[in-house]
Amino acid sequence: MRVLYSGGTICSFETLQRLVLLADEIAFMDRPSVVVGNFGTIGRDSEFRQLRIEDAPVTFSIHAPPDGEKKDLYLRYIEADLKDSNFVRIVLDGLKANVTFQRRLVQLEANYGWGTGRQVLDELLKDQTLYEGEYVSPTESKLLYVPDTVVGRRQTLGTLLIEASIQVTNALLVAESARLDPISDDPYFCHLISLRASDVKYVSQPASVASLLGLAITKSVLPDEVLSRLKLKDLFDYRASAKDAYGAWSLEVERLAQKLLDIPADRFGAEAAKLIVTDVRPRMLELRHEMATARDKLFGDLVKTVTKWEVPTISLAYLASLSLPTAIAAFAGALAPAVPAVVDYYSQRRNLVRRNSMAYLVGVSQVLDDERS
Numbered sequence: 001m002r003v004l005y006s007g008g009t010i011c012s013f014e015t016l017q018r019l020v021l022l023a024d025e026i027a028f029m030d031r032p033s034v035v036v037g038n039f040g041t042i043g044r045d046s047e048f049r050q051l052r053i054e055d056a057p058v059t060f061s062i063h064a065p066p067d068g069e070k071k072d073l074y075l076r077y078i079e080a081d082l083k084d085s086n087f088v089r090i091v092l093d094g095l096k097a098n099v100t101f102q103r104r105l106v107q108l109e110a111n112y113g114w115g116t117g118r119q120v121l122d123e124l125l126k127d128q129t130l131y132e133g134e135y136v137s138p139t140e141s142k143l144l145y146v147p148d149t150v151v152g153r154r155q156t157l158g159t160l161l162i163e164a165s166i167q168v169t170n171a172l173l174v175a176e177s178a179r180l181d182p183i184s185d186d187p188y189f190c191h192l193i194s195l196r197a198s199d200v201k202y203v204s205q206p207a208s209v210a211s212l213l214g215l216a217i218t219k220s221v222l223p224d225e226v227l228s229r230l231k232l233k234d235l236f237d238y239r240a241s242a243k244d245a246y247g248a249w250s251l252e253v254e255r256l257a258q259k260l261l262d263i264p265a266d267r268f269g270a271e272a273a274k275l276i277v278t279d280v281r282p283r284m285l286e287l288r289h290e291m292a293t294a295r296d297k298l299f300g301d302l303v304k305t306v307t308k309w310e311v312p313t314i315s316l317a318y319l320a321s322l323s324l325p326t327a328i329a330a331f332a333g334a335l336a337p338a339v340p341a342v343v344d345y346y347s348q349r350r351n352l353v354r355r356n357s358m359a360y361l362v363g364v365s366q367v368l369d370d371e372r373s
Contacts, residue, residue, distance in 0.1 A: 001250050004029065004063070004180035006171035007104050007189040009046040015185045017227055020235045023183075024250065025059040029174045032065035034074045034166050037137035039159055041166055053232070057239040066173045074169050077196075077331070081165040082135040082158065084201050087192065089131060091164050092157075094188030096125055101186045104167060105160045112145040120156065123147040130157055137162065168192045202331045222295060226302050238298055245290035 002025040005011045009031050011019070019026045033043030046062050053060055065071075081087045094101035102108060106117040114120060124130070124147045135158045138144060144159055146152040171182045171193060184190050196202050222230075222238075239246065 001025075002180050003027065003183040004171065004175045004178070006175070006182040006184045006193065007101075007167055007186070009044060010048050011185060014227075017230070017232070017235060018185075019183070020056075020058055020232065020239065021222060023058060024246075025061060025180075027061045027063055027174075027178065027180050029063045029170060030065055032071075032074065032166060032170050034071070036075065036078055036162055037139065038141055039138050039162060041163065055236065056232075057236050057243070061178075063174045063178055065170055066177065070173065073173065073331075074166055077169045078137075078162055078165045080201060080331070081168075082137070082161055084195075084199070085131075086195055086199060086201075087165075088135065088157075088161065090188055090191045090195065091161055092125070092130060094186065094191075095121060095160070098186045098188055101188045104186075104189065105163050114146045114148070117145075120145050120147055124153050124156055127153050130154065135161055164192065168196060172196060196331075222299075226299060229302060230299070234298070238294060241298060242291050242294035245294065248290075 001023045003019065003023045004027040005015070005019065006029075010028060016026075028046040028048040030046050030049075031044040032041065034041050043065070048060065049062050051060075066073075091105075095105070099108075102121065106121050108117040108121070110117050112120050115123075127147075127150070129150070130153060135154065138155045138158045140151070140155055143149070143152040143155045145156050147156055168189070171184075171189075174180070175182045182193050184193070
């Protein structure tokens with residue numbers, strides 16, 4: 001499994017631990033430089049470029065943002081996102097509920113003049129009318145992060161929407177180019193990735209989307225109580241000792257993904273659930289036992305101290321029947337007069353690869369309950 005950490009240039013150590021348990025290749029990406037009217041982002045290299053990790057059983061890589069004509073897609077997606085009520089709703093819900101998502105868009109402890117990022121955000125989120133209407137690129141810089149007027153709040157949210165749009169587009173384009181699966185440690189960023197591959201505002205036909213398939217079992221094998229007391233080298237040793245079990249697990253995930261592609265959209269929910277119960281879960285239990293055997297040999301004493309064993313919460317968040325190249329090409333197709341080379345590029349690539357658009361959730365247990373309610 002080859003994954004791209006999305007939503008930032010580097011992840012927390014806790015998320016890195018989980019990714020080491022999950023993937024065979026872990027990729028990070030640099031932050032792009034994008035100018036939108038009077039607003040822009042400053043490019044920055046991923047901090048992971050400064051790190052050197054040796055003797056690891058997983059591969060690490062860093063990817064630069066797209067350049068040339070493909071950069072125009074950032075602006076096109078921004079234009080669509082600012083007009084999309086679903087995109088606005090997901091961003092606002094994420095800002096209200098998830099501190100990881102908040103930190104993607106706001107420096108909570110920084111001084112923004114009017115107040116700290118946390119104070120600006122708290123004042124902004126009191127305004128329920130922000131869910132209404134379309135947004136445009138900010139035009140009055142003096143009102144940014146000054147949330148004591150309606151105009152100031154909408155201008156401020158506009159910049160946060162643009163920032164979210166740029167991050168999602170970066171994840172999509174880098175993941176597609178490098179044949180990676182975008183992964184994130186908050187559910188709202190995963191929702192935004194899925195939106196791009198399934199909503200009629202971005203693609204001509206909606207993809208079938210399955211919510212939260214609990215395929216990953218690593219957290220039930222190594223719960224947080226054990227993980228918090230381990231170093232990366234301990235996890236590397238574990239991955240090496242459980243190499244065969246992880247190889248078989250990856251094949252099972254890929255096998256399920258291919259089966260899901262063939263389920264008609266109108267029968268997706270029922271047939272996907274049946275497939276998991278009858279086909280996937282029994283094999284997953286076998287693989288979990290094999291992983292636990294390797295775990296017990298290395299961490300037997302630690303395992304005995306565990307007081308809470310949780311259900312797996314590294315979950316395959318969304319499987320879209322559209323591949324990333326197909327989704328991007330479908331969106332770019334309407335822009336053919338402006339960026340024909342980009343449309344041709346993605347149209348050709350979508351015919352070469354039949355691949356799922358996958359977004360993962362890492363260690364977000366409350367999401368399971370949220371999806372069921």
